[in-house]
Amino acid sequence: MENVIGVLAANLLSPMVLFFVLGLAAALARSDLNIPEPFAKALSLYLMLAIGFKGGAEVARAGLDAELLMLIAAGIAFSFAIPVLAFALLRLTSPLPKVDAAAVAAHYGSISIVTFIAANEFLRSQAILFDGYLVAVAAAMEAPAILTGIWLARRHDAGSDRGARNNGSLFQEILLNGSIVVLVGAFFIGWITGEEGLLTMAPFIVDPFKGVLALFLLDMGLIAGRGLRGSRGALGLQTILFGMYMPLISATIALAAAAAMGLEAGNAALLVTLAASASYIAVPAAMRIALPEARPAIYATMSLGVTFPFNLAIGIPLYTAAAEMVT
Amino acid sequence: MENVIGVLAANLLSPMVLFFVLGLAAALARSDLNIPEPFAKALSLYLMLAIGFKGGAEVARAGLDAELLMLIAAGIAFSFAIPVLAFALLRLTSPLPKVDAAAVAAHYGSISIVTFIAANEFLRSQAILFDGYLVAVAAAMEAPAILTGIWLARRHDAGSDRGARNNGSLFQEILLNGSIVVLVGAFFIGWITGEEGLLTMAPFIVDPFKGVLALFLLDMGLIAGRGLRGSRGALGLQTILFGMYMPLISATIALAAAAAMGLEAGNAALLVTLAASASYIAVPAAMRIALPEARPAIYATMSLGVTFPFNLAIGIPLYTAAAEMVT
Amino acid sequence: MENVIGVLAANLLSPMVLFFVLGLAAALARSDLNIPEPFAKALSLYLMLAIGFKGGAEVARAGLDAELLMLIAAGIAFSFAIPVLAFALLRLTSPLPKVDAAAVAAHYGSISIVTFIAANEFLRSQAILFDGYLVAVAAAMEAPAILTGIWLARRHDAGSDRGARNNGSLFQEILLNGSIVVLVGAFFIGWITGEEGLLTMAPFIVDPFKGVLALFLLDMGLIAGRGLRGSRGALGLQTILFGMYMPLISATIALAAAAAMGLEAGNAALLVTLAASASYIAVPAAMRIALPEARPAIYATMSLGVTFPFNLAIGIPLYTAAAEMVT
Amino acid sequence: MELHPKKRIEIIIERVVARRLTDVLDRTGVLGYTVFPAQGGRGQDGVWDRNGLVSAAGHMVAIVCIIDASRLDETLGQIYEVVERQIGIVAVSDVEVIRSEHF
Amino acid sequence: MELHPKKRIEIIIERVVARRLTDVLDRTGVLGYTVFPAQGGRGQDGVWDRNGLVSAAGHMVAIVCIIDASRLDETLGQIYEVVERQIGIVAVSDVEVIRSEHF
Amino acid sequence: MELHPKKRIEIIIERVVARRLTDVLDRTGVLGYTVFPAQGGRGQDGVWDRNGLVSAAGHMVAIVCIIDASRLDETLGQIYEVVERQIGIVAVSDVEVIRSEHF
Ligand SMILES: Nc1ncnc2c1ncn2[C@@H]1O[C@H](COP(=O)(O)O)[C@@H](O)[C@H]1O
Ligand SMILES: Nc1ncnc2c1ncn2[C@@H]1O[C@H](COP(=O)(O)O)[C@@H](O)[C@H]1O
Numbered sequence A, B, C: 001m002e003n004v005i006g007v008l009a010a011n012l013l014s015p016m017v018l019f020f021v022l023g024l025a026a027a028l029a030r031s032d033l034n035i036p037e038p039f040a041k042a043l044s045l046y047l048m049l050a051i052g053f054k055g056g057a058e059v060a061r062a063g064l065d066a067e068l069l070m071l072i073a074a075g076i077a078f079s080f081a082i083p084v085l086a087f088a089l090l091r092l093t094s095p096l097p098k099v100d101a102a103a104v105a106a107h108y109g110s111i112s113i114v115t116f117i118a119a120n121e122f123l124r125s126q127a128i129l130f131d132g133y134l135v136a137v138a139a140a141m142e143a144p145a146i147l148t149g150i151w152l153a154r155r156h157d158a159g160s161d162r163g164a165r166n167n168g169s170l171f172q173e174i175l176l177n178g179s180i181v182v183l184v185g186a187f188f189i190g191w192i193t194g195e196e197g198l199l200t201m202a203p204f205i206v207d208p209f210k211g212v213l214a215l216f217l218l219d220m221g222l223i224a225g226r227g228l229r230g231s232r233g234a235l236g237l238q239t240i241l242f243g244m245y246m247p248l249i250s251a252t253i254a255l256a257a258a259a260a261m262g263l264e265a266g267n268a269a270l271l272v273t274l275a276a277s278a279s280y281i282a283v284p285a286a287m288r289i290a291l292p293e294a295r296p297a298i299y300a301t302m303s304l305g306v307t308f309p310f311n312l313a314i315g316i317p318l319y320t321a322a323a324e325m326v327t
Numbered sequence D, E, F: 001m002e003l004h005p006k007k008r009i010e011i012i013i014e015r016v017v018a019r020r021l022t023d024v025l026d027r028t029g030v031l032g033y034t035v036f037p038a039q040g041g042r043g044q045d046g047v048w049d050r051n052g053l054v055s056a057a058g059h060m061v062a063i064v065c066i067i068d069a070s071r072l073d074e075t076l077g078q079i080y081e082v083v084e085r086q087i088g089i090v091a092v093s094d095v096e097v098i099r100s101e102h103f
C-alpha cells in the first residue's frame, strides 16, 4: 500500500502529468496559450504512428501467440457491453436525458489511445514488461461501443430513427477513421519491416516520443481546462462523479477478466486501462453525425475533462498496482 | 537479374514505400485520414532544408570537381529537351489537346526532389557511394523545363499569347520559388559551415530524416490516391501508360549520357533518377499561371499519381541496377 | 581586439546567422518562401518550452542562490526604466509622434527570448559557463516595460485615456500571455522533475534544439525582410539608427550593473543581452490593444527588422567580449 | 461590365457533417461551392475555438454556394434535409456575378 | 421553404481585439456569431500576410453575426464602442434565413 | 448609427494567382481588401481539398473588397482582366458600413 502511494506520487510528478496540469491551469486562468490546431493534429498523428509502428515491430521480434486473439475478443466484448452498463448507471444516478446518456455511454465503451500511451510509458518507467500487440487490442476496441451507443439511443427515442438512412456510410466512416487507419497501418508496417524498420525509424518515433507526448498533454490540459470552464453548469455533480467511478467499475470488470485469462501483470494493466479509458476523438465525431441531439458540451467534457485526467493522474498507477496484485 | 529482383522486393517492403502504399490505400478507401496542410508544407520544407544542407556539408568535406559543372550542364540540357520529346510522344499516342500536352511535358522535364531523396536513401541502403553535390544538379533541373513547356504551348496555340505580358514576373517567381530557395540556400549554408555546421544540425536534419520522409510519403500516398479517385475518367489508358514509359525513356537517355561522361554508379543512378522523375510542386504552380487552360486534374495526377509511385517502387532500384551495369 | 573580430566573424558564419540571412535575402528578393504560421507558432512554443525546461533542470542540478533574486530585481528595474530613456531619446532625435515613441520605447524595455536563446548557444560555443536560472530573469523582464510604455503615452496624450477601462483585463492578458506561461511553466516542471525529467525530455528538447532554432531564424529572417520591404518610407534614418544605438546604450547600463553586482562573465553577458534586446511578440500584441493609434509598421519593424539582426550578428559577441573584460 | 443576378447561400455547419452536405449538393444540379474554415464562435450550444478541439467534432465550416434563383427553392429543400437535425445556420442573399457560366 | 429576413454583420478586426468584441457580443442579446481567420490583406496601414507575422498583432479575423433587424441599431452601437479606436471595418447586409430560432 | 451604402466584391480565385490580382487592386484606387483561405470546394474542374494538395496550385482563396459604388465599374473591369483566363468567380453585393473613411 505504501508502495502504491509512492508510485502514485511519482506519477503525479512526472513531466507528462505536470505538462497536463500546466495546460489545465493556463486554461482555467484564461491564458491565451494555445497549440495551433494543425500542429496538434500532427502531434496526434505522430503518436498514433509511433505507437502502432513500435507495437508492430515488437510483434515481429517477439512473435504472436494465441493470447492476442483472446485479448482482442475480450476487448471487443468490453467495448460492446460497457456502454449498456454505463447507460443504466447514468439513467439511475444522473438527470441526463436518454440521448445524452447514450452518447456518454458510447464514450466509456470506446478507448483513449493517449491514456493507453501514457500507461505504456508508466509501465516502462516501472520496468514492467508487456506485449507490443496490445496496441491491436486498443484499435479493436475503438468502434464497437459506437454501435451500442446508437442502439441505446434508438431503442429509447423514436425520433432519432430519421438519421438511420445514413448509417451505412457512418459505419464505414468510423472504421476508416484517420487515427484508426494510421494506428493499424503503422502496426502492420512495423510488423513487416521488423527490427530493421524500427532501426530506420527510431530516431524519429522512439527517441523524441516522450517529449512529444508531454507537449501533446500540454494541449490536452488546455482543451480539458477550456471545456471545464465552458461547460460550467451543464455538468452536474452526479455526472462528474460518474466520470470518476465509471472507470473504476470498468477497470474492476477488466481486472476480473484478466485474472481469469491468466494474463501477466503488464498486459493486464494495459487491458484494464483500455477498459477504464474513455474516447474523446473518434466517438465525439461519430456522435455528432449519428446522435446530433446529444450535447457535445456534456460528453466531450466528461471524457476529456474528468475521466482523462483521473486516469492519467490516479487511474494508471492504481490499475497497475491492482494488476500486479491480482496476476 | 535475380539480384535485381531481390533488391526490388526489398525496396517494396521498405517503410518508405509501405507508408506511401498505406496513404494510397486509405485515400482509395475514402478514409478521412489527412495530414494538415501547414504541417505537410513544413515537412516538405524540412526535407528540402535537410537534403540541401547535407549536400553542401558533403561538398565541404569532399570538395568539388569539374564533374559537377558537366553534370549541371547535362541536367539543364535534359530539362530543356525532355519536354520536347514528351510533347511529341503525347501528341502521337494520346488524345490530349495541345495545351494539356505541353503542360504535362513540362512536368517530365523538371524533377521531383522527393524522388531524388528516396533515391539517396536507397543508394545508402545499398552502400553505393555518391557525391553530395548532386543536389545542385537537382536544383538546376527544376526550372528550364517550364520554359520549354510554355514555348510548346505558345507555338501551337495563339490564344495563350494573351498571358505573355506577365512572363517577366513569372520567370522571377519560378526561380525564387520557395523550395528552390531553401534547397539552394541550405546547400550553401552547409557548404560554408561544413563539418562543424553538420555536427550542430545533425540531431535535427540527419537522425530523424528517414522517419520524417516516411511520414511525408504517407501524405504523398494520400494525395496521389485522392487525385486518382478524383480524376477517374479524365485520365485515359494512353496517358497512364505514358506516365510509366516516359520515365523509362528519359532514364535511357540519361543513362547513355552518364556512360558517355564516365560517371561512377552512384552519381549515374541519381542523374538518371532526376531525368526520370516528374515535378509536382514547382511546375503545377507555374502552369496555373502560365497555362491556365491546361487541366491540373491531368498533369498533377499523372506526375503524382502515376510516375511518382512508379519511380518510388520500381524505377529507383531499376535505374540503380542499370547504372551499376553500365558504369 | 583581434580575438573579438575573430569571434565576430565566426558568429557571422554560424548556421543560425546564415539561416537568418537566407530568410532576409529571400524576402527582399520577393521569393514566395514562407513558413506556415501554425508551424512557426509551434516552433516558437517549442523553443520556449525547451529553454524553460532546461533552465529549470539546471536549477535542480546546481541549486539557487541569492544572486537570482538580485538579478531578477535588476532585470525588472531595467524593464521599467529603459523605456523612459528610450522615449526621451526618440523624442529628441526622431520625428516620431508621442504615441509611436511610447510604443517603440516599450519594446526596448522588454526582451526578445530568441535573442536570449541565441546568446545561450553562443556562450556554449565559446565554452563560457552561465546559470540556468537566467531564464527566470528573462521571464520577469517581459512585462514591466509595457506598463511604462502605456504610462508614457497616457501622460502625453489625453486621447488614449479612453481605453483605460480595459486595463484591468489587459494586465491580466499580458501576464498570462501564452509564451510567458510556457516559459515559466516549463521552468518549474524542469525544476521539479530535475535530472530524471531532463533525461526523459532530452531527445526532444536538447538534441534537435539548434536545428529547430536555425529553422526558426529562417522564418525570422523572412518576416524581418518582409517588414523592411513593406515599411520602406515609414522608417526614417534616425529611427533606424536608434534601433542600433539603443541596444548599445541599454547594454552599457546593464554592463555597469553587472560589474557592480560582481557577476561572472556568462551571467553578465546574458543580462546585458536581455537589456539590449527588444520584444517582438508580447509587446506588439499588447500595444495593439493599449495603444491602437501607434503604428505597428514602425515598432514591429524596428524591433524585428533592425535591432534583432543587429543583436544576432554583432551585439551578442560584442556584449560577451565586453562582459569578459569587465567581470 | 454586365452583371447577372444570382443567389448566394451561406451554410455554417459542423465539419463532420460537411461531407454529407456536399454529397447532397453534388447530387443536385449545383455547379460549384467553396468551403471556408471557421476559427471559433458561439451559439446556443456554447462557445468553441478551433485550437481548443481535440476532435473534429464541434469545428464549424462555412459552405458558400452561388446559384441561379431558379434553383433556389429546390436546393434549399435538399440542404434543409441534411441540416435539420444538426447545429448550423443557412442564410441566403442577393449577389451579382460577372460570368454566368459557373452557376 | 419559408425564409425570414435578417441582418448579417461582418466585422473585420485584429485577432488580438476580437476577444474584447465577442465579450461585448456575449453581453448583448446576440444569440450567436462565427469567427473566420483571414490570410492577409491591405489597408491604409499597409500590407499584411498571416505567414509573415511573428506576433498575433496585425492578424485580422472576420466576425460574422446574423441578427434580427430589431436589434441592429443597439448591436452596432456596442460594436462601435470597441472598434472605434481600432483598425477594422464593419459592414451590414440583408440576408434571409431558413430557421429563425438562432437569431 | 449612420450607415453608408457600399459595394462588397467577393472574388474566389486560385492562391497562385491571388498576388497578381492584389497587385492590380493595389494599382487601382481600391483602399483595402482582405484575403480569406478556403478549405475545399467543387467546380467544373472537379473537387479539391486543401489537405490534399502537395502544390499551391489548386488552392483557392476568397478576396473580399469593399468599395464605393462609384468605383465599381472600373474596378470590376480591372479584376476581369486578371481572372478572365483563370478558374474563379466574382460576386458583387450591397452592404452598408459604419465608417466610410476606409473605402
Ligand atoms: N446568429 C449567428 N450568426 C453567426 N453564426 C452563428 C449564429 N448562431 C450560431 N452560429 C454559429 O453556429 C454554431 C452553432 O450554433 P448553435 O447551434 O446555436 O450552438 C455557433 O458556434 C456559431 O459558430
Ligand atoms: N475596403 C476594404 N475591404 C476589405 N477589407 C479591408 C478594407 N479596408 C481594410 N480592410 C482590412 O482591414 C485591415 C486594416 O485596414 P486599415 O486600417 O485600413 O489598414 C486591412 O489590412 C484589410 O485586411
Ligand SMILES: Nc1ncnc2c1ncn2[C@@H]1O[C@H](COP(=O)(O)O)[C@@H](O)[C@H]1O
Residues within 6 Å of the ligand: D031, D032, D033, D034, D035, D064, D065, D066, D067, D102, D103, F012, F040, F041, F042, F043, F044, F045, F046, F047, F048, F060, F087, F088, F089
Ligand atoms: N457556384 C459556385 N459557388 C461557390 N464557389 C464556386 C462556385 N463555382 C466554383 N466555385 C469555386 O471555384 C473553384 C473553381 O471552379 P471551377 O472553375 O468551376 O472548377 C471551385 O473549386 C470552387 O471552390
Ligand code: NA
Residues within 6 Å of the ligand: A082, A107, A108, A109, A110, A111, A112, A250, A274, A275, A276, A277, A278, A279
Ligand atoms: Na473504455
Ligand code: NA
Residues within 6 Å of the ligand: B082, B107, B108, B109, B110, B111, B250, B274, B275, B276, B277, B278, B279
Ligand atoms: Na525529369
Ligand code: NA
Residues within 6 Å of the ligand: C082, C107, C108, C109, C110, C111, C112, C250, C274, C275, C276, C277, C278, C279
Ligand atoms: Na530590452
